[in-house]
Every structure is written in structure tokens, then in C-alpha cells.
Amino acid sequence: xxxxxxxxxxxxxxxxxxxxxxxxxxxxxxxxxxxxxxxxxxxxxxxxxxxxxxxxxxxxxxxxxxxxxxxxxxxxxxxxxxxxxxxxxxxxxxxxxxxxxxxxxxxxxxxxxxxxxxxxxxxxxxxxxxxxxxxxxxxxxxxx
Numbered sequence: 001x002x003x004x005x006x007x008x009x010x011x012x013x014x015x016x017x018x019x020x021x022x023x024x025x026x027x028x029x030x031x032x033x034x035x036x037x038x039x040x041x042x043x044x045x046x047x048x049x050x051x052x053x054x055x056x057x058x059x060x061x062x063x064x065x066x067x068x069x070x071x072x073x074x075x076x077x078x079x080x081x082x083x084x085x086x087x088x089x090x091x092x093x094x095x096x097x098x099x100x101x102x103x104x105x106x107x108x109x110x111x112x113x114x115x116x117x118x119x120x121x122x123x124x125x126x127x128x129x130x131x132x133x134x135x136x137x138x139x140x141x142x143x144x
Contacts, residue, residue, distance in 0.1 A: 026137045028064035031075040033133035034126045035061050038077045041120035054083040058093035
């Protein structure tokens with residue numbers, strides 16, 4: 001039976017160990033960079049009616065977290081909580097955002113959809129920001 005033996009240079013092994021021990025920091029930074037791009041795009045794409053209301057204080061970016069089911073590293077951008085509408089009524093921000101995004105066809109009110117969240121996910125811009133963060137956080141070890 002034949003065998004094959006390879007000996008890697010110690011520099012490559014150290015670089016691989018460095019990436020293996022810092023992967024959570026690297027991937028967390030990548031998701032934060034992508035979330036920052038999404039948040040800025042959401043802020044620029046919201047309808048004028050939302051931009052001038054208190055609902056913008058409900059736009060949040062979560063801390064980076066690990067999902068227990070698949071050990072994925074994530075950072076969310078979403079509208080959380082309640083805000084006071086123009087009538088002074090406490091209103092859930094996710095409900096209002098959903099109405100703007102998908103519209104409403106109630107009998108007494110007809111709101112056309114004004115999608116802003118879906119338009120805010122520009123895959124190219126997000127990927128570019130994440131790859132830039134990857135190069136910076138890995139010290140150039142994970143270049144393409």
C-alpha cells in the first residue's frame with residue numbers, strides 16, 4: 001500500500017491556527033459590516049412618512065450572536081418596540097413597517113405597498129463590505 005506524506009511550513013500552520021481561534025471575531029465583524037450597509041440603505045429607502053416620524057428611533061441593529069441550532073453567526077437589522085404615532089397612540093413599529101412594506105387592503109383604508117426593506121438588501125454592496133471586513137480582521141490571511 002502506498003502512502004503520501006506532506007509537511008506544511010510552520011508559517012502556514014500558524015496562520016491556519018490563528019484563523020481557527022479567531023473565527024468568531026472575524027465572522028462577527030463581517031456580519032456587523034454587512035448589517036451597517038443594510039441599516040444605511042434602510043434609512044435612505046424608508047418612505048417620507050416614516051422618515052419624519054418617531055418610528056425611526058425603533059430601527060435597531062442587534063449585537064452579534066450565535067444561533068444555537070446551527071452555530072451561525074448573525075447580526076440583525078430590524079424595527080423593534082413601540083413608538084408614538086402622530087395621534088399620540090403607542091403603536092408597534094414592526095406592524096407599521098409591515099404595512100408599508102406589503103400594503104393593506106382593509107375596506108375602510110387602502111394603503112398601497114411601498115417596499116423599502118427588500119430594496120435595502122443589495123447583495124453586491126453587502127458582500128463587498130463583508131469581504132473588506134474579512135481582509136481587515138484576518139490580517140489578509142483570508143484574501144480571495
